[in-house]
Amino acid sequence: MADTLHRTPLTRDRILLAAVALADATGIQSLSMRNLAQDLGVVPMALYKHVANKDELLDGMIDVVVGEIDPPRQDTDWKQSVRLRILSARQMLIRHPWAPLAIESRNMATMAVLAYLDSVVATLRAGGFSTDLAHHVMHAMGSRILGFSQELFDASRRAGQTGVAEVDAPTGFPPEIAARFPHLAEISAAASHDDASTVGSGCDDQFEFEFALDLLLDGIDRLRQQGWTSSHRVR
Amino acid sequence: MADTLHRTPLTRDRILLAAVALADATGIQSLSMRNLAQDLGVVPMALYKHVANKDELLDGMIDVVVGEIDPPRQDTDWKQSVRLRILSARQMLIRHPWAPLAIESRNMATMAVLAYLDSVVATLRAGGFSTDLAHHVMHAMGSRILGFSQELFDASRRAGQTGVAEVDAPTGFPPEIAARFPHLAEISAAASHDDASTVGSGCDDQFEFEFALDLLLDGIDRLRQQGWTSSHRVR
DNA sequence: ACCTGAACACCGTTCAAGT
DNA sequence: ACCTGAACACCGTTCAAGT
Numbered sequence: 001m002a003d004t005l006h007r008t009p010l011t012r013d014r015i016l017l018a019a020v021a022l023a024d025a026t027g028i029q030s031l032s033m034r035n036l037a038q039d040l041g042v043v044p045m046a047l048y049k050h051v052a053n054k055d056e057l058l059d060g061m062i063d064v065v066v067g068e069i070d071p072p073r074q075d076t077d078w079k080q081s082v083r084l085r086i087l088s089a090r091q092m093l094i095r096h097p098w099a100p101l102a103i104e105s106r107n108m109a110t111m112a113v114l115a116y117l118d119s120v121v122a123t124l125r126a127g128g129f130s131t132d133l134a135h136h137v138m139h140a141m142g143s144r145i146l147g148f149s150q151e152l153f154d155a156s157r158r159a160g161q162t163g164v165a166e167v168d169a170p171t172g173f174p175p176e177i178a179a180r181f182p183h184l185a186e187i188s189a190a191a192s193h194d195d196a197s198t199v200g201s202g203c204d205d206q207f208e209f210e211f212a213l214d215l216l217l218d219g220i221d222r223l224r225q226q227g228w229t230s231s232h233r234v235r
Numbered sequence: 236m237a238d239t240l241h242r243t244p245l246t247r248d249r250i251l252l253a254a255v256a257l258a259d260a261t262g263i264q265s266l267s268m269r270n271l272a273q274d275l276g277v278v279p280m281a282l283y284k285h286v287a288n289k290d291e292l293l294d295g296m297i298d299v300v301v302g303e304i305d306p307p308r309q310d311t312d313w314k315q316s317v318r319l320r321i322l323s324a325r326q327m328l329i330r331h332p333w334a335p336l337a338i339e340s341r342n343m344a345t346m347a348v349l350a351y352l353d354s355v356v357a358t359l360r361a362g363g364f365s366t367d368l369a370h371h372v373m374h375a376m377g378s379r380i381l382g383f384s385q386e387l388f389d390a391s392r393r394a395g396q397t398g399v400a401e402v403d404a405p406t407g408f409p410p411e412i413a414a415r416f417p418h419l420a421e422i423s424a425a426a427s428h429d430d431a432s433t434v435g436s437g438c439d440d441q442f443e444f445e446f447a448l449d450l451l452l453d454g455i456d457r458l459r460q461q462g463w464t465s466s467h468r469v470r
Numbered sequence: 471a472c473c474t475g476a477a478c479a480c481c482g483t484t485c486a487a488g489t
Numbered sequence: 490a491c492c493t494g495a496a497c498a499c500c501g502t503t504c505a506a507g508t
Contacts, residue, residue, distance in 0.1 A: 032499085032500065032501080033500085033501060033502085034499085034500075034501085043473085043474060043475080044474090044501090044502095045473075045474055045475080045502090046473080046474080048502080049472095049473090053501075053502075054501065054502090101339070101340075104336070104339075105336075107388050108388065109387070109388055114412070114415075114416050114419065115415075115416065117387070117416075117419060118415075118416040118417070118418045118419045119418075121418035121419060121421075121422055122418045125418060125421075130425075131421050131422050131424070131425035132425050134422050134425075135422040135423070135425050135426050136443065136446050138387070138422065139386070139387075139438065139443035139446065139447065140443070140446055140447035140450055141447075142384065142385035142386055142387055142447070143385045143386070143387055144385065145387065146387070148385065149377065150377035150378045150379065150383065150385050151374070151377055151378070152344070152352070152373070152374075152377055152378055152380070152381075153342050153343065153344055177349070180349075180350075180353075181349050181350065181352075181353040182353070183353045183354075183356035183357045183360060184349065184352060184353045184356060186356075186360075186366050187356055187366050187369050187370040187373065188370070189366070190365075190366035190367050190369075190370050191370050203374065208371065208374035208375070211371050211374065211375055212374065212375035212376075212377070212451075215375055215451060215454040215455070215458075216447075216450060216451070216454070218454060219450040219451070219453060219454045220450070223450075267480085267481065267482080268481085268482060268483085269480085269481075269482085278492085278493060278494080279482090279483095279493090280483090280492075280493055280494085281492080281493080283483080284491095284492090288482075288483075289482065289483090
């Protein structure tokens, strides 16, 4: 097995794909240069021929997954076009749960991310947004444009961990927690009841994501229709 | 100097405050058990008498800073009350730039965080929100309730880093990047022009935060007035 | 010139030895 | 019983030695 791996020559692409696969399978915490090298059947130092360091490896991995986001559709209005792309980005993040933390920890945009953001702005401008409003809209959407859900606590990011209480799965609210935080218990009970189709884990993440997304898109559309400008700024 | 530090007995509170101060000063990356111990003038192992491990240390630090968020005001309506608390949370995060990453990496709510969230839900319920709508609102607000800005790229999180391009400071868009991503260059130029008071770093973060916050609060208020329920759900 | 093993400077945490 | 130094099992990366 290590034999066949040795036969294929090591390339930057092979390293990046193996790194993505390893992060998908075992989480970003388990992704180390030494670990990745072992997966590829090479000595750790061999990786440094193709990537300068671990940060550059992460940048490459980000470019790989951002490249999986659907291209923009030209046959709909701006709202539907942006909406579908953001939902596509979200599907990508579901396939690669480590990506949000990796992207955030890098705090610099890679070329692939910049290209994606540029094309979203292009859709807005074509839809009649002023540069001014488009700018504020990009800020307001924030990382949601990349499919981030900004959940209060995201259990999918890390596996098992010693902790205090899980908010993510309100179904399993322990009684003593429910007693101390009655309002949280109340709304978490509402979540379990109003959606019979969701079994087990409580909240319907897809619905919550679209709820927030549409809240923003509707508000943004209203501003666009009103011809909003920065001069509306009162404070 | 180490003498005077040795005199004061080591307590959990002293450790937590020193850890917060160290993270404030040098960033979360520089916060190690060994480093913190040296700051306190004790041997690393001495810390483990008061905190079980590093995760528990982080939980304690989170409780310290979440405790700095203003208590709810009772003399206004729900919208103003929630708005002011979220802006207070944001001020806290500005004092402690490491906190967002720390809170996200923990992915479990500490008792202090749960208490804060519970009181926000209480304000919503008192303001006439159904448990159903309050639940979706909490999801839609996400970490913004804790003051998170969900910027696309947050330069304040990490210090200098080798990277590709900074999106955070659009004023300094290098020419070759501007040529490749014309729509991004266009809206970043708009940002610099429409606000003469912002010098240097380009965007007015406080304005962008309030813009997005008010967009959400206004949309939420509209749903509340309309008596929104989950049955509006079409898909 | 290329490859790579050993080494360096860290890390969180365990554990046993010293008091 | 308490405290703590040494040690363990990692990490990213440097560097010099071997081919």
